[in-house]
Amino acid sequence: MSMMPGYNGEQNCTYSHRYPFPDAIYFDKKSKPFSTEIHGFSDASELAYAAVVYLRITDTSNRIHIALVMSKSKVAPIKRLTIPRLELCGAQLLARLIHHIRQVLDIPLSLTHAWTDSTIVLNWLDGNPRRYKTYVGNRISTIVDLIPPDKWRHVRSADNPADCVSRGLYPSELLDHSLWWNGPTWLKEPPTNWPERLPLPPNKPEIDEKEVSLLVLTQDLTPIIPMDRFSNYDSLKRVTAWTIRFNRNSQTKNIAERIKTHLTTTELQAAENYWIKVIQATHFAADPGFTPKKTNSLQLQFTNVSATIY
Structure with missing residues (x-):
């Protein structure tokens, strides 16, 4: 896999010790954690797909704290996949990531939220896996077994922190990237200010995208006898x-x-x-x-x- 244009490994390694990796969340003596929610985001591009998970903690003083907990990414397969299928792989990666964090931190499913910017994936998760082809159907089944469809919601690409991973950032850009370290700004706001649920169109079977080569034969009837x-x-x-x-x-x-x-x-x-x-x-x-x-x-x-x- 080729490096990003202008990438300097030695120079960018100097940023690693400056990243604000969250090792703990601190509260003052008067406040204690009251409610903890999981918010996960997934995204995909032609090069990679990724998932990132945050904790949204509300303390007894009604203040909201956001903490990056875990992220994971994978390079897109060598065999070319459509963007919706790659987005589905990102959603599957997120579902497994959230399931692992829920088990470790003992957070109930009712306080779990999964976000994706792909309406096609949301439509697939809302349908019957048997209606789709094996590749899509198997992944839908895995996802909904871990996170029910009603826990999935749509987020704009501009507010999706997983987009930082799927499309790539230089280390210098990541250092002060608020969306990556803190999630979208509306996470610190009441749920009424979160993105509204989008009405999904009726479920439709997956349509294969195939490259078609068209060969046109023409017959030259130019007379060879004058x-x-x-x-x-x-x-x-x-x-x-x-x-x-x-x-x-x-x-x-x-x-x-x-x-x-x-x-x-x-x-x-x-x-x-x-x-x-x-x-x-x-x-x-x-x-x-x-x-x-x-x-x-x-x-x-x-x-x-x-x-x-x-």
Whole structure:
């Protein structure tokens, strides 16, 4: 994986001892923790997906303290995934992270909140996992087993601290990044000021994004025999028929299968059909209503002849 442009490892390592890593939360003698909530955020980009968890602690003086507890990120798989699937992987990472913290700190599920900026993931979590393909369905089942769908809410990308990890920051930028260390500003406000729940559209099956290559074949009907060199139509038709036979015989490896008799009615008709196609393609190609019929293999072989007959 390539480094970020302008990244200097030695220079940026000097910032590590300056990061305000939270080792404890201190209260004054008059205040004690009254309520502790878990708020987790997830996000993803084409390069990585991440999850970050904060504690929102309300003390007996009704003051709110925010503390970064844990974060985790993973590099996106080598096999290309859609952004919604990567967002789902981020949500799964967050669900496992929150579950671990809940067990360690003994925080009830009722005080747990999970946030993502992907409405598609919220829609998936609100639906039946069996409706989706195996990759999506399995991850939905894992997530909702750890965190019920009603605990998931939408957050703007600008207020999502997990975005700092999924898109990357320089160490110097991270040092004073308030969103990363303290979470969104509204976390210190009453729940009535938190982002409102978005109405989700009806659940729809996942649609695969596939790259489609379109091959267009065009048939060049430029005549290899100059029509103006012939004053007699029968002569033009016979020369054309002989040319078609020559082209066919030259492509036949078995000498015994080559045609050596006089021109047949079928060959003369094929020559006439060829010139009808040439005239139609020349004079009616610009007509939107004109759709040429498919030519048979004998005519297609003839159009590949590169010789010029005089």
